[in-house]
Amino acid sequence: MKGSGMKVTVAMITMNEEGAIAKVIADIRRAVPEAGILIVDSSKDKTPEIAASLGVEVVRQFPPQGYGRAMDRALRSAQGDVVVTLDCDDTYPTEAIPEMLRWIEQGYDLVNASRLNRRPKAMPMANYAANLVFAGATYAVHGLKTMDVHSGMRAYRKTMLDQLQWNPDGPALPVELLILPYRKGFRVKDIGIDYRERVGQTTLNRWQSTVWTFKRILGLRGVKPDKV
Ligand SMILES: Nc1nc2c(ncn2[C@@H]2O[C@H](COP(=O)(O)OP(=O)(O)O)[C@@H](O)[C@H]2O)c(=O)[nH]1
Ligand SMILES: [Mg+2]
Numbered sequence: 001m002k003g004s005g006m007k008v009t010v011a012m013i014t015m016n017e018e019g020a021i022a023k024v025i026a027d028i029r030r031a032v033p034e035a036g037i038l039i040v041d042s043s044k045d046k047t048p049e050i051a052a053s054l055g056v057e058v059v060r061q062f063p064p065q066g067y068g069r070a071m072d073r074a075l076r077s078a079q080g081d082v083v084v085t086l087d088c089d090d091t092y093p094t095e096a097i098p099e100m101l102r103w104i105e106q107g108y109d110l111v112n113a114s115r116l117n118r119r120p121k122a123m124p125m126a127n128y129a130a131n132l133v134f135a136g137a138t139y140a141v142h143g144l145k146t147m148d149v150h151s152g153m154r155a156y157r158k159t160m161l162d163q164l165q166w167n168p169d170g171p172a173l174p175v176e177l178l179i180l181p182y183r184k185g186f187r188v189k190d191i192g193i194d195y196r197e198r199v200g201q202t203t204l205n206r207w208q209s210t211v212w213t214f215k216r217i218l219g220l221r222g223v224k225p226d227k228v
Helices: 021-031 047-053 067-077 094-105 125-142 173-183 206-219
Strands: 008-014 036-041 057-060 082-085 110-114 154-157 188-192
Touching (some): 008 047, 008 067, 021 036, 021 047, 036 047, 094 110, 125 206, 173 188, 173 206
Parallel strands (some): 036 057, 110 188
């Protein structure tokens, strides 16, 4: 980021996002011109060609191995001091990236961009209600205050990621990527963002995602900080 000397990589996972990718890349470049962009791509459509033609680093993961495996690869292969993630479907506001980076500069290890500080018009009521239940459970079990454990928009300090071991298999990895660092004693910051309607089809399987959200919330109960 300008002035701070931090090297930033914006890492996205992509599956058949040819309708959105060029816009999302342009928006990222406008928001953080110095950042590198990486995609882990499992598309059958033109997404990887479009990204490569725009100078983005493309890692192919084909056939698709699911959200978790793709996100794992993205977080592990991104270079630099900070890794910013967002969906490649034009739902998240890239304008919020500089603010997220400022919080990292100020010493936070993870910034979670919450879509749910008020109800987003783009989110169906059932999803909103489910997210409130997940937030309540996360607070009850871990004491972590956030409205949005499923946000795909985050900034992670790379040295923190290097110290964490998450389970990349199964749905709802974002839940673990938020709660695990918090339990380990890293500094987690929540900011509110606006959320837009998706371009293209969702890959979300509601039932699987709900079951895995609770599995991950409960499975992390015993995690203790290894920092003092
Ligand atoms: N590489 C890769 N990307 C995926 C896979 N599944 C989903 N994605 C991408 O992950 C992001 C989030 O998925 P999305 O369908 O938007 O989930 P939603 O936000 O819960 O509706 C999008 O950018 C998808 O293209 C996968 O198996 N492999
Ligand atoms: Mg999405």
